Amino acid sequence: LKTKIFLRPEIQTLEKSYRTNLINGLSGFQSANLIGTINSVGITNLAIFNSVMHIGADPALMGFIARPSAELHTLKNIQETGAFTINAVHESIFKNAHQTSARYANGVSEFDVCGLGHEFSKNCTAPYVLESRIKIGLTLAEEYTLKSNGCHLVVGEIIEIILEESLLTIDGNVDHKKAKSITVLGLDEYHSTQVLGKLAYAKVSES
Amino acid sequence: LKTKIFLRPEIQTLEKSYRTNLINGLSGFQSANLIGTINSVGITNLAIFNSVMHIGADPALMGFIARPSAELHTLKNIQETGAFTINAVHESIFKNAHQTSARYANGVSEFDVCGLGHEFSKNCTAPYVLESRIKIGLTLAEEYTLKSNGCHLVVGEIIEIILEESLLTIDGNVDHKKAKSITVLGLDEYHSTQVLGKLAYAKVSES
Numbered sequence: 001l002k003t004k005i006f007l008r009p010e011i012q013t014l015e016k017s018y019r020t021n022l023i024n025g026l027s028g029f030q031s032a033n034l035i036g037t038i039n040s041v042g043i044t045n046l047a048i049f050n051s052v053m054h055i056g057a058d059p060a061l062m063g064f065i066a067r068p069s070a071e072l073h074t075l076k077n078i079q080e081t082g083a084f085t086i087n088a089v090h091e092s093i094f095k096n097a098h099q100t101s102a103r104y105a106n107g108v109s110e111f112d113v114c115g116l117g118h119e120f121s122k123n124c125t126a127p128y129v130l131e132s133r134i135k136i137g138l139t140l141a142e143e144y145t146l147k148s149n150g151c152h153l154v155v156g157e158i159i160e161i162i163l164e165e166s167l168l169t170i171d172g173n174v175d176h177k178k179a180k181s182i183t184v185l186g187l188d189e190y191h192s193t194q195v196l197g198k199l200a201y202a203k204v205s206e207s
Numbered sequence: 208l209k210t211k212i213f214l215r216p217e218i219q220t221l222e223k224s225y226r227t228n229l230i231n232g233l234s235g236f237q238s239a240n241l242i243g244t245i246n247s248v249g250i251t252n253l254a255i256f257n258s259v260m261h262i263g264a265d266p267a268l269m270g271f272i273a274r275p276s277a278e279l280h281t282l283k284n285i286q287e288t289g290a291f292t293i294n295a296v297h298e299s300i301f302k303n304a305h306q307t308s309a310r311y312a313n314g315v316s317e318f319d320v321c322g323l324g325h326e327f328s329k330n331c332t333a334p335y336v337l338e339s340r341i342k343i344g345l346t347l348a349e350e351y352t353l354k355s356n357g358c359h360l361v362v363g364e365i366i367e368i369i370l371e372e373s374l375l376t377i378d379g380n381v382d383h384k385k386a387k388s389i390t391v392l393g394l395d396e397y398h399s400t401q402v403l404g405k406l407a408y409a410k411v412s413e414s
Binding site for chain 2: 001002003004005006007008011012014016017018019020021022023024025026027028029030031032033050051052053054055056057058059060061062063065067086088089091094095098099100101102103104105113123134136141142144146147148149151153155157158159160161162163164165166168169171172173174176177181182183185186188189190191192193194195196197198199200201202203204205
């Protein structure tokens with residue numbers, strides 16, 4: 001098997017779109033979630049993110065990475081209102097979800113132009129995605145600006161979880177397979193999944 | 208369809224393992240990567256992480272979240288040596304990879320007890336996983352400790368990428384499907400994937 005090695009000087013001089021593809025793909029399969037926000041005058045915003053991550057269970061925290069420019073509306077709205085929602089993307093809506101990454105003009109809500117409905121809960125000021133099966137409402141807890149490239153790590157505390165009851169297993173697991181949640185590779189390749197195995201809590205062998 | 212809503216007061220009082228499962232599962236499918244490190248006296252460490260993320264392409268940066276206690280060896284070694292490796296997990300090694308999450312004693316290398324080989328490159332002081340098909344060497348760029356729960360965001364700059372040449376597409380994408388890379392749900396459920404579609408760069412419609 002032929003091996004390819006890229007060293008830093010070569011990485012730095014790669015053609016831009018080649019480098020973007022290469023580096024974006026290195027981490028492997030990522031989650032696909034829609035982040036919903038609203039600004040102080042009531043204009044909603046919706047954007048797909050592949051960087052939503054678990055931060056902690058107690059307190060219940062989730063986070064995501066916002067790029068310096070591209071995801072400005074999402075970040076500005078969160079800074080203005082202190083609220084955002086995370087909505088799982090499933091097979092029936094992944095094309096609509098992807099379309100939210102287009103650069104719509106200020107004042108245009110992706111909810112109106114990408115074929116996704118919104119709904120509000122009395123517990124969270126940010127809009128949820130009507131079609132999503134797993135919806136999480138959060139309040140801004142922390143924000144860090146990375147010195148290396150100006151990206152932002154946004155951390156929110158979970159204030160509300162809304163999901164179909166049938167997606168909850170008896171031990172608290174969320175059945176994303178049943179929900180037909182999808183996973184994304186790089187910026188644009190969407191995948192469904194198949195269970196390989198659920199493994200027991202790993203222990204040091206006694207032998 | 209019956210809907211279940213969890214509000215913050217209920218989330219805070221959930222039984223601990225139920226809450227851990229629930230909150231860990233909310234973000235959906237995550238990447239599965241092994242992080243390899245070595246300490247200043249030459250003892251190697253290997254641990255599976257589901258939080259490896261893309262941070263930026265120029266400079267080429269990747270990051271991950273390390274929990275306050277559980278992932279102490281990885282973090283300490285990175286602080287000591289400034290180096291770590293990220294190694295993609297594929298179908299043939301996911302059980303070995305999962306086993307690295309057991310709490311081995313100080314001085315025991317997961318490379319020795321989990322059935323995974325190590326290899327070194329002259330460009331990176333941290334060990335790579337021999338069996339992995341996509342290996343990335345990094346130097347520590349930044350580290351942030353989150354005020355909310357003491358977790359650490361570790362950001363590294365990519366200094367080396369080693370992969371099978373056949374996994375690289377002509378436009379720089381990494382073919383994780385061909386590599387049989389896997390994705391993980393929560394802490395313990397591993398999935399293979401199937402392509403649903405690769406979508407074009409989203410544009411604002413002209414209509």
